[in-house]
Amino acid sequence: MSAEGAVSYELRERVAWIGLNRPLKRNAINDALLSELEAAVRRAQHDARALVVFGHGPCFCAGLDLAEHRAREAAEVFHHSRSWHAAFSVLRRGRIPAIAALHGATVGGGLELAAACHLRVADPSVFFALPEGQRGIYVGGGASVHVARLLGASRMMDMMLTGRVLDAAAAERAGLVNYLVEAGAAQDKAGELAAKVAAMAPLTVLGVLQALPRIQDMAEEDGLFVESMMAALAQTGPEAAARLADFVEKRGAKVTGPSET
CATH class of the missing domain: 1.10.12.10 (Lyase 2-enoyl-coa Hydratase, Chain  A, domain 2)
Structure with missing residues (x-):
C-alpha cells in the first residue's frame, strides 16, 4: 500500500482502495489532498474494475480545511470551487464504479465527496451536515447538484438553513445512504460490493x-x-x-x- 502523503492507495485484486490520510485533521480537504485524490482516482481507472474511498482515523472527512482557508477574491473562489468539481467529476464520470465507505463525520466537502461516489455504505457512527450556511459561506464542491439530487432540495435547504445534522439511519431513509451496516463494518461491506461490481460485464x-x-x-x-x-x-x-x-x-x-x- 502506498500511504505517503494525504492519500493512500492500495490495489487488492481488481479493486482500488483510496484512503483519505490526514487523520489528525479529521481528513479535512486542502488543495494537496484534493490533488492527490484526483491523481489516485485517475490511477484507479486504469488499474482496477472498481474503487473504494474511505477515511483513515476517526472519521471519513470533516470537509474543507478551514485552517488553511485564506481570503480570496470572488474570481479565485469561483475557480477554487471549479477545481473541486473537476476532481469529483473524475469519480462521477469515470469508467469504474466508486463506493464510499463512511464512518464518523461526513460533513461539508466530505459529504460532497461521498455524493460524488456511486454508492455509499455507512455504519451507525456516521453523521452528515452542511455547515457552510452557519459559517456564512455556500457549498462549492457540487452539493447544490449532487447532494440535492440524492436528498431532495427541501432536505438540503433544511440542513443549510438550520444546521440540521442527519444520523446514518435518517440518511438511509432519505436516500443518501445505500447500505447501513453494523459498527466498523463499512469497509468490509464496501469491499464486498466492489468485488461484485468488478465482476460485471x-x-x-x-x-x-x-x-x-x-x-x-x-x-x-x-x-x-x-x-x-x-x-x-x-x-x-x-x-x-x-x-x-x-x-x-x-x-x-x-x-x-x-x-x-
Missing part, C-alpha cells in the same frame, strides 16, 4: 455509469431512445451472450429474496 457498467445519469437530465422520449440504444449495445456483446446462456442452461445464479442472500 463492462458494457453494462458503461451503461449504468455513463448513460443512466445523463438519461435523468433528458426529456422522456430522448431518455427512452438512449435506453434502447444502450440495451442494443449491451445485449449484443459477447459477454452478455455467454452470461445469458449460463442462465438459460441453469449455470447462472437466480435472483433470490433479501432474506435468502
Whole structure:
C-alpha cells in the first residue's frame, strides 16, 4: 500500500482502495489532498474494475480545511470551487464504479465527496451536515447538484438553513445512504460490493455509469431512445451472450429474496 502523503492507495485484486490520510485533521480537504485524490482516482481507472474511498482515523472527512482557508477574491473562489468539481467529476464520470465507505463525520466537502461516489455504505457512527450556511459561506464542491439530487432540495435547504445534522439511519431513509451496516463494518461491506461490481460485464457498467445519469437530465422520449440504444449495445456483446446462456442452461445464479442472500 502506498500511504505517503494525504492519500493512500492500495490495489487488492481488481479493486482500488483510496484512503483519505490526514487523520489528525479529521481528513479535512486542502488543495494537496484534493490533488492527490484526483491523481489516485485517475490511477484507479486504469488499474482496477472498481474503487473504494474511505477515511483513515476517526472519521471519513470533516470537509474543507478551514485552517488553511485564506481570503480570496470572488474570481479565485469561483475557480477554487471549479477545481473541486473537476476532481469529483473524475469519480462521477469515470469508467469504474466508486463506493464510499463512511464512518464518523461526513460533513461539508466530505459529504460532497461521498455524493460524488456511486454508492455509499455507512455504519451507525456516521453523521452528515452542511455547515457552510452557519459559517456564512455556500457549498462549492457540487452539493447544490449532487447532494440535492440524492436528498431532495427541501432536505438540503433544511440542513443549510438550520444546521440540521442527519444520523446514518435518517440518511438511509432519505436516500443518501445505500447500505447501513453494523459498527466498523463499512469497509468490509464496501469491499464486498466492489468485488461484485468488478465482476460485471463492462458494457453494462458503461451503461449504468455513463448513460443512466445523463438519461435523468433528458426529456422522456430522448431518455427512452438512449435506453434502447444502450440495451442494443449491451445485449449484443459477447459477454452478455455467454452470461445469458449460463442462465438459460441453469449455470447462472437466480435472483433470490433479501432474506435468502
